[in-house]
Amino acid sequence: MRISELSERTGVPVPTIKYYLREGLLPEGDKRTPRLTEYDDRHVRRLGLLRVLRDVGDVPVEGLKRLVAAAETRGTVHDLFAVAADALAPTPPAPGPGRAETRAMADAIIAHAGWDRVREDSVDRDNLAATLEMVGSFDTHPRDPAEIAPYVAMADRLARHEIANLDDHKDRVGLLEEMIVGQVVFASVLTTLRRLAEEHHSHERFAEDQRD
Amino acid sequence: MRISELSERTGVPVPTIKYYLREGLLPEGDKRTPRLTEYDDRHVRRLGLLRVLRDVGDVPVEGLKRLVAAAETRGTVHDLFAVAADALAPTPPAPGPGRAETRAMADAIIAHAGWDRVREDSVDRDNLAATLEMVGSFDTHPRDPAEIAPYVAMADRLARHEIANLDDHKDRVGLLEEMIVGQVVFASVLTTLRRLAEEHHSHERFAEDQRD
Numbered sequence: 001m002r003i004s005e006l007s008e009r010t011g012v013p014v015p016t017i018k019y020y021l022r023e024g025l026l027p028e029g030d031k032r033t034p035r036l037t038e039y040d041d042r043h044v045r046r047l048g049l050l051r052v053l054r055d056v057g058d059v060p061v062e063g064l065k066r067l068v069a070a071a072e073t074r075g076t077v078h079d080l081f082a083v084a085a086d087a088l089a090p091t092p093p094a095p096g097p098g099r100a101e102t103r104a105m106a107d108a109i110i111a112h113a114g115w116d117r118v119r120e121d122s123v124d125r126d127n128l129a130a131t132l133e134m135v136g137s138f139d140t141h142p143r144d145p146a147e148i149a150p151y152v153a154m155a156d157r158l159a160r161h162e163i164a165n166l167d168d169h170k171d172r173v174g175l176l177e178e179m180i181v182g183q184v185v186f187a188s189v190l191t192t193l194r195r196l197a198e199e200h201h202s203h204e205r206f207a208e209d210q211r212d
Numbered sequence: 213m214r215i216s217e218l219s220e221r222t223g224v225p226v227p228t229i230k231y232y233l234r235e236g237l238l239p240e241g242d243k244r245t246p247r248l249t250e251y252d253d254r255h256v257r258r259l260g261l262l263r264v265l266r267d268v269g270d271v272p273v274e275g276l277k278r279l280v281a282a283a284e285t286r287g288t289v290h291d292l293f294a295v296a297a298d299a300l301a302p303t304p305p306a307p308g309p310g311r312a313e314t315r316a317m318a319d320a321i322i323a324h325a326g327w328d329r330v331r332e333d334s335v336d337r338d339n340l341a342a343t344l345e346m347v348g349s350f351d352t353h354p355r356d357p358a359e360i361a362p363y364v365a366m367a368d369r370l371a372r373h374e375i376a377n378l379d380d381h382k383d384r385v386g387l388l389e390e391m392i393v394g395q396v397v398f399a400s401v402l403t404t405l406r407r408l409a410e411e412h413h414s415h416e417r418f419a420e421d422q423r424d
Contacts, residue, residue, distance in 0.1 A: 037223060055305075056347075077418035115412035122411065128402045135262075135397060151402050154366060159409030161362060163417055172420045172423050183410065185347060190363050191399050192339045195297045198332065198395065199373030200327035205375055206289035207329075211384050 003029070006039045017047070023170040025064055036172060049177050051212065052184065059184075067180070071173045071191040080176055082119060092126035095133070104131040105145060113152050162186070215241070218251045222259040228258065235273065237262060237280055263388050264396065271396075276298040280394070283385045292388055294331060300395065304338035307345070314344035317357060330350050374398070 007014045010065040020026040023118070024047055029037040046068075070083035106128040109119055118125070132145050162182050164176055219226045232238040238258055241249040258280075265271040265279070282295035318340040322330055329338070343358050374394050378387055 004377065036369040052346075053365070061253060071261035071409070074422070077421045078414045081413055081414040085411045089404070089407060110408060113284065113409070113412075115408055117412040117415035118408050119411070122408065124404050124408050124411075128408070129405065131397065131401055147377075147398075148401055148405075151398060151405055154370070155402060155405035155409045156413075158406050159413045163410060163413040165359075166417075175418075175423075179410070179414075183407070185343065186359075186363060187339070187403050187406070188342055189360055190367060190402070192301070192336050192343065193360075193363055194370050194399070195395070196215035196322060196327055196330050196334065196336050196340070197325070197367045197376060198391070199294055199331070199336075200325075200329040201368075201371045202275045202290045202293040202391075205378075206293065207388075209289045210286070211289065211387075 001039050003037065003039060010044055010051065011053055012047045020050060023061060023065070025061075025068055041126070045177075049180070052181050059088065067176075071176050077172055077175055078117075080172060082122070082180060084176060084180060086123045088180065089123040089127055092123065092130045093134075095130070096137070098133045098136065099129055102136070102145075103129040105129070105132050109148065109152060113156060115156075128168070136192055158186075215249065215251060218255055218259070222255055222263065224259045228239045232262060234258070234276070237273075237276055257389075261392070264393050271300065279388075283388055289384055290329075290389055292384060293391060294334070296388060296392060298335045300392065301335040301339055303313050304335065305346075307342070308349070310345045310348065311341055314348070314357075315341035317341070317344050321360065325368060327368075327375055347412060370398075 001182055003014055003017060006012075017026065021028065026043060029043065031037050031040040040117065050064060053064060059067070064086040064087075067084055070087070073080075091175070105127050109128065110125065132148070135145055135147075162179070165182075166178055170178060189191050213221070213326065215226055215229060219229055227319055229238065233240065238255060241251040241255065262276060263355050265276060271279070276299075278299040279296055282299070285292075315338065318337055321340065344360070347359075351401050353392075374391070377394075380392055382390060
């Protein structure tokens with residue numbers, strides 16, 4: 001198909017497709033004549049993934065590049081997922097004075113959860129440490145880092161469910177896509193549902209409460 | 213205290229404090245002389261909240277304004293939380309052709325969850341509908357909207373836990389701050405923990421798997 005049809009089928013505008021081609025995020029099409037380049041289902045599929053990552057996951061271009069590179073290298077599916085985890089993770093905020101201590105706490109939380117397959121240099125170890133640092137630094141509304149415990153159990157349940165539900169008939173790129181889409185989409189679903197549930201449950205406790 | 217001390221105590225730069233004052237996000241200080249304005253603990257506290265909302269919650273200035281306005285109006289704490297839910301919710305993406313149907317699905321999910329205190333015009337009803345529309349529109353990696361069910365149960369448990377744990381000694385603004393900080397911080401905690409847990413659990417299934 002031509003680039004115009006590719007755009008129509010995927011809903012991605014032609015200028016965006018050209019940008020992805022320039023950035024190497026989309027493989028070149030098959031150049032039949034100087035004025036006709038053919039695109040195929042691989043392009044449709046890749047654009048579907050890029051659309052979700054940009055629209056829902058808010059993944060920056062650098063992250064997209066790392067994900068595409070990982071999808072194209074060899075290694076186990078587990079290795080591929082580890083690269084994806086780092087690509088999807090935000091850049092950890094610069095460490096404050098308490099970071100060494102909270103990094104040790106983060107490592108202890110991960111060890112205590114039994115997540116011993118998480119790489120020592122996983123970006124999310126630092127993200128967890130940064131959050132713990134922030135949680136402890138609130139002067140006006142301090143939070144106890146121990147509050148994190150119930151979320152660990154919940155994350156474990158979620159992850160088991162999601163890994164177990166991946167479709168075994170897919171190839172490695174298909175599994176990557178499914179994992180990412182699931183992670184990104186259902187993170188947004190869960191955040192929305194949780195706000196809805198809090199609106200409901202706040203009624204039970206605060207329906208009549210007009211405190212100063 | 214002077215503005216310079218306010219900046220030191222909160223870690224918020226002076227130009228940002230001046231910006232918040234201009235935007236009405238921070239109440240005016242007490243003008244003692246033309247060159248000396250006094251700030252107090254209310255300012256420290258408000259800046260703490262604004263810092264978290266901007267740094268962690270990524271709440272745009274318009275959302276900050278609605279939150280501050282809600283904190284200053286009368287009404288029950290439940291009403292206040294409803295305004296906060298809308299301020300924290302992203303703007304729903306423009307509806308596609310399937311939106312009427314997915315909005316009905318979203319309403320059914322909320323009703324089935326028993327969340328009958330959620331306002332009819334809650335922004336998150338449309339966010340849920342938009343997500344369902346997107347989930348159903350994936351050509352290359354379709355997801356069944358029924359996959360949302362386990363997340364509903366999880367969101368319900370999370371919300372009960374968080375509402376029940378709010379400190380009853382706080383005033384209305386204190387409760388609002390605590391609820392928002394909890395929601396924003398622990399949404400980010402949960403997303404990080406879930407990526408860590410997926411890295412671990414993917415090892416069980418895919419450690420040796422080098423599929424094409």
